[in-house]
Amino acid sequence: MRGSILALGAIGFAPAAWANEAPAEDQQASPAGSQTSIQEIIVTAQRREESLQKVPVAVTAIGSEQLEALRVNSVRNLAGLAPSLQLNTQGQQSNPTIIIRGVSSGTSSNSVDPKVGIYIDGVYIGRAVGSLLDFSDIQRIEVLRGPQGTLFGRNATSGAISVVTAKPKGEWGVRATGSYGNYDAWRGKVSLDLPQIGPFFIKLSYLHDQIAGDVANTQAGRSLNIALRAPEFGTQRYVDRLGYRNVDAGQVAIHADFGNLTADYRFDYTDSNASGRAMQSFGVIPDASGQLLAPIIGLQSFFGGQTNLGVNGPLNSVAAATSNEHTVTQGHSLTLTLQANDNFTVKSITAYRKFRQDPVVFDLGAAGGLRFTFNQLGALITPGLTPQQIQGALFNPASAPGANDYFFPLLSARATNQSQFSQELQFQVTNDKFDLTAGVFYFHERSPGTEVLSILAPTPSATIVPSPLDAAFGSGITRTVGVNDSMAGYGQLTWHVTDTFDITAGLRGTIDDRELDIGVISGAQGGSLGVGKYKAEYKKLTYTGIATWRPTDQTMIFAKIATGYVSGGILSGIPYRPESLKSYEVGAKTQFLDNKVRLNVSAYYNDYTDLQTQNFINGRQFFDNAGKAKIKGFEAELDIVPVQGLTLSGSASYTHFDYDTFILNGQEVAAFARPTYFSPWTGRAAAVYNSPEFKGGGHVMALLEGRYRSSYFLTSTPLRNIMTGQPALENFNKQPSYWLLNGRLGLAEMPIGGASVSISAFGENLLNERYISFGAPVLLFTGTFERGRTYGVEASIAF
Known part of the structure; x- marks a missing residue:
């Protein structure tokens, strides 16, 4: 066993310096504070193990030590750790918006594919919802920027995030950590390595992570009966507080070594209970629905309603019709690797994953405390009434709201499931003349879901019933079943023209078959929302071309052209086309001053056609091809070890985004449209110090880092x-x-x-920034503020 195990959460280095320098089983521990230069980093950005500095891909590798020091156990915590990488959650904590190089990924619909590919041990995660998995033991996370269409496949036009879980070591070892912080935050992790049993290496790990909500719910203890419209939804109880999380997660890793054949089995399981962030209102959207909603909002003071209007910053309490969000995710994968000889490897990756989100109500409309009745609504929508008649109906005591009579501008309750099977067969050839990676890929998924949607709907006696406006807005109970199949063949060849110059060419062909069955159980589903069965097929060739030059052993320069593809689909019965990208990129990677400095830079120009965008019209979510866009920018990462034990790091990115055309609701709006949640500038600076080892063992460690994000818009x-x-x-x-x-x-x-013990104090968001992370123009303009400052203490032990 290693003579010194890095204690969890106690060591920190710069992002590049923190990534694994080599496969973990080959490394030896270094004395504390002894680092005097930057070590080599091994990544799998091209589906094979290579040095970071020799890979012609803009990639940031974040190793286990950095992940522990920064308390990262999920993709949700990665924002700002890599250039151009931004992340927001869409109200509910299971719905991410991930942005790389200006293009966002993420929608709550199972009918829409992500644009940032997420991979767990080489296995593609098909849906954005449920992709923010919690892991108890991560070896490395790689953030790949730019299209990865040849080797990683479709739905990775802006980039990919690859999570590599920890491997078993085959020798006895225990690592455990526990922490406590404000907001009653508890976290505990334990990993157990078992001694080798014949050819088998086994590792078990477990994580518990919880934090209390930071915003009180004035509707706590109330409930909403949805059973009349969707019996399986029953009655949903509103949460006491908004923003809490309570997660249990476990992993099993088994490695079997049969000589030339190895087998790696992975199992991960996450059980999460959470509530969405508190939604508050900034005002009424000025569309046709807003004209009706505005007087209802204005009358709330007469009926004892709560508007959740917050124009002076985050509210400490809201009236939220939000229930507990329970999600369960699990996955199995088996990777077989046959080393036929020194030059030829065959790999098979077989995986099955499933995700379940139980029925949940989320108050996207930020109006869980509005009071209004059907009789009062009738007075506003009945044509021909005089102002006196309307006023009489509104203030008639017989029409006034009772104790449990509420009104929702937008109420959505949903349950969704997804299961997926994937199989990849990969071949790798390596010799002095060329490197070849080729393979075939198959993906199948089934994703049934049920949504209860009510727009401008009273709920008498806290019960959802049909509304006279259902037909106008397409409200009702919708059940969808999506079945998607994708098949691909790919190959990428790198020809070593000379010892210093390589040419790479790659090609991938993809066929996507999509089916969507939309049914209605109750209520009306009118207009363009399209009840029925839909089928679509898409075919696409994507390619990559790279020229790589290494003028010195420590410098690499590359130029690349690549294409990407996001599959088309069908949302609410409306088809949308595939999104395509052509990208041009140049970059350089270099180390100098005896490997004390590492500088990696890249510049790119992206040309998008049929750019897919998410929009809201009269409270409904739509997905469409906005048109064309051109995106250009640059990225830089710098790591310095100026003196022994001190590591300085920084990164910066700039992205310029222009719409050539943007069609919204039939109108050209490119002149003033803007991408949502997109920050042109991002940056990061960090300093880590590890003191020389004390005479009796142990050392001091200190970490300070800042992440910068420039302004961004919430609507397009x-x-x-x-x-x-x-x-x-x-x-x-x-x-x-x-x-x-x-x-x-x-x-x-x-x-x-006989153990290695670490104790530390930590703080996150120390400046207590309360920024808006999500906004939705859904009748009301609503938004969520992120949590403020968090801090705590942590102790860990390893033996």
């Missing part, structure tokens, strides 16, 4: 407000730039009774 077009006396909605549509400052200070690797 400007907003205005029709309500008098309130600031314009556009004032809330732009989140200003901000810094997130994080730190850690502690004693690490103290030898106590």
Whole structure:
């Protein structure tokens, strides 16, 4: 066993310096504070193990030590750790918006594919919902920027995130850590390595992570009866607080070595209970529905309603019709690797995964406390009534809301499932003349879901019943079953023209078959929402071409052209076309001053056609091909080891985004459209110090890092407000730039009774930035603020 095991959560280095320098089983521990240069990093960005500095891909590798120090156990925590990487959650904590190089990925619909590919041990995750898995033991995360269509496949136009879980070592070892922080936050992790049993190496790990909600719910204890419209939804109880998470996760890793044949089995399981972030209102959207909603909002003071209007910052309490979000995710994978000889390898990756989200109500409309009845609504929508008749109906005591009579501008309850099977067969050839990676890939998924949608709907006695406006808005109970199949063949060849010059060419052919069955159980499903069965087939060839030059042993320069492809699909019965990208990129990777400095830079130009975008019209979500866009930018990563034990790192990115055409609801809006949640500038700076080892063992470690994100918009077009006396909605549509400052200070690797013990204090978002992470123009313009400062203490032991 290693003579010194890095204690969990106690060591930190710069992102590049923190990544695994070599396969873990080949490494030896270094004395604390002894690092005097930057070590080699091994990545699998081209589906084979290679040095980071020799891979012609813009990639950031984040190793286990950095992940522990920064308390990262999920993709959700990666924002800002790599250039151009931004991440927001869409209200509910299982719905991510991941942005790489200006293009976002993520929608709650099972009918829409992501644009950032997420891979777990080489296995593609098909849906954005449920992709923010929690892992108890991660070896490395790689963030690949730019299209990865040849080797990783479809739905990775802007990039890919590859999570590599920890391998078993085949020798006895235990690692455990526990922490406590404000918001009653508890986290515990334990990993157990078993001694080798014949050809088998086994590793078991477990994680528990919980944090209390930060916003009180004034509707706590109330409930909503949905059984009349969807019996299996029953009655949903509203949560006491918004923003909590309570997660249990486990992993099993088994490695079997049969000589030339190895087998790696992985199992992961995540059981999560959470509530969405607190939604609050900034005003009413000035569309046709808003004209009806505005007077209802204005009358709430007469009926004892709560509007959740918050124009002066985050609210401490809201009235939220939000229930507990329970999700369960699990996955199995088996990777067989046959080393036929020194030059030829065959690999098979077989995987099955499934995801379940139980029925949940989420108050996207930020209006869980509005009071209004059907009789009052009838007075507003009945044509021909005089103002006196309308006023009489609105204030008639017989029409007034009772104790449990509420009104929802937008109420959505949903349950969804997804199961997927994938099989990949890969061949690799390596020799002095060329490297070849080729293979075939098959993917099948089935994703049934049920949605209860009510727009401008009263709920008498806290029960969802049909509304007279159902037909106008397509409200009702919708059941969908999506079945998708994808097949692909690919190959990428690198020809070593000379010892210093390579040419790479890659090609991938993809066939996607998609089926969507939309049915209605109750209520009306009108207009363009399209009840019925739909089928679509898409075929696409994508390619990659790269020229690589190594003028010195420490410098690599590359130029690349690549294409990407996001599959088309059908949402609400409306088909949308595939999204295509052609990307041009140049980059350089270099180390100098005796490997004390590493600098990696890249510049790119992306040309998108049929760019897919998500929009809301009259409270409904639509997905469409907006048109064409051109995106250009640059990225830089710098790591320096100026003196022994001190590591400095920084990264920066700039992205310029222009729409050539953007068609929204039949209108050309390119002149003033903007990408949502997109920050042109991102940056990161970090300093880590590990002191020389004490005479009796152990050392001091200190970490300080800041992550910068420039301003971004929450909607794709400007907003205005029709309500008098309130600031314009556009004032809330732009989140200003901000810094997130994080730190850690502690004693690490103290030898106590044969174990290695570490103790540290940590803080995240130390400047207490309260920024808007999500906004939705759904009748009301609603948004969520992220949690403020968190801090705590952590202790760990390894033996």
